[in-house]
Amino acid sequence: MKYWTIDKDIREVIGSGDTDKWNMPRNVLLVEPLPAKAGFAVVAKTDLSGTEYVADHRGKTVYNKAKPLDSKQVKELGEIEDGWTLTQPPHQYVTWNQKLDDWQTDSQAKYEAELQQVTDIRASLYVQIVDRLNNEAKMIRRVEGNEAKAAEYEAQANAAYLQIRADNPWPEVPTV
Structure with a gap:
């Protein structure tokens, strides 16, 4: 019987295996997960009835739109939090332009x-x-x-x- 292992904390699909029903590990997914997709993690639904895509920016650097010199590494799954962007400012003399959705030089x-x-x-x-x-x-x-x-x-x-x-x-x- 085919099964897919999931991370117990974030429910991300991390592997697969094959066994008989008597040796089945606990907390596994028994339905085939969605295929891998760039920029997303495949995460099991809470009831383990299937999977869904969740934005995955882990390990990437995000920049504060209000303070362009502030940055941090993304550590968790999900969308980028409000007020932050993946777009690196070209230099320190910029402000975030909401209309352009990009940095604009503060001349x-x-x-x-x-x-x-x-x-x-x-x-x-x-x-x-x-x-x-x-x-x-x-x-x-x-x-x-x-x-x-x-x-x-x-x-x-x-x-x-x-x-x-x-x-x-x-x-x-x-x-x-």
């Missing part, structure tokens, strides 16, 4: 982050290079009294300042 947030990044890079380079050259020029002027040498350092500081700006341009303002 303003992206612009502000890029602007802050350029500001930070410029500030760091100014401190490391430009300010040091200007301070050296001031000290040469004050201590050595060598105006020509001080002017050379100031010219280097000015060139470095212009190069830093050229290498780190401001991002373009997003169009609304």
